[in-house]
Amino acid sequence: MLEFLILAAVAAAGYADAPGWSALLGAGVITFAGWWRKVQLLRRHPRVPFSTKMTTYLVVSIVINLGFALASYLGGQVLRGWLDK
Numbered sequence: 001m002l003e004f005l006i007l008a009a010v011a012a013a014g015y016a017d018a019p020g021w022s023a024l025l026g027a028g029v030i031t032f033a034g035w036w037r038k039v040q041l042l043r044r045h046p047r048v049p050f051s052t053k054m055t056t057y058l059v060v061s062i063v064i065n066l067g068f069a070l071a072s073y074l075g076g077q078v079l080r081g082w083l084d085k
Contacts, residue, residue, distance in 0.1 A: 006030050007072045014076025023073035027066040034061060 010026035035058065042048055 002033050003030050006033070007068060010069050011072040011076035011079075014073035015080045017077070017080065020073070023069045024066070026072070027062070027069035030065040030069065031058075031062050034065070 006026055006029050010023055013022040013026070038054075042050065
């Protein structure tokens with residue numbers, strides 16, 4: 001649910017014509033929020049080492065979250081363009 005709230009904030013940033021790096025910031029926050037729980041579970045017993053499979057999941061989730069954040073940002077800008085006419 002937190003991810004949807006962050007995407008809504010990124011869309012609002014796009015609507016407000018904020019700089020494009022706000023989409024990158026939103027993608028970073030979404031990734032951090034999603035992986036915070038997973039990294040904490042790695043520290044509990046039984047300890048599981050960080051594997052190449054987990055690294056692949058991390059990289060893919062960063063790319064996917066970046067796509068969602070950019071889509072939200074552009075959606076906010078498109079909405080602003082439609083409403084300004």
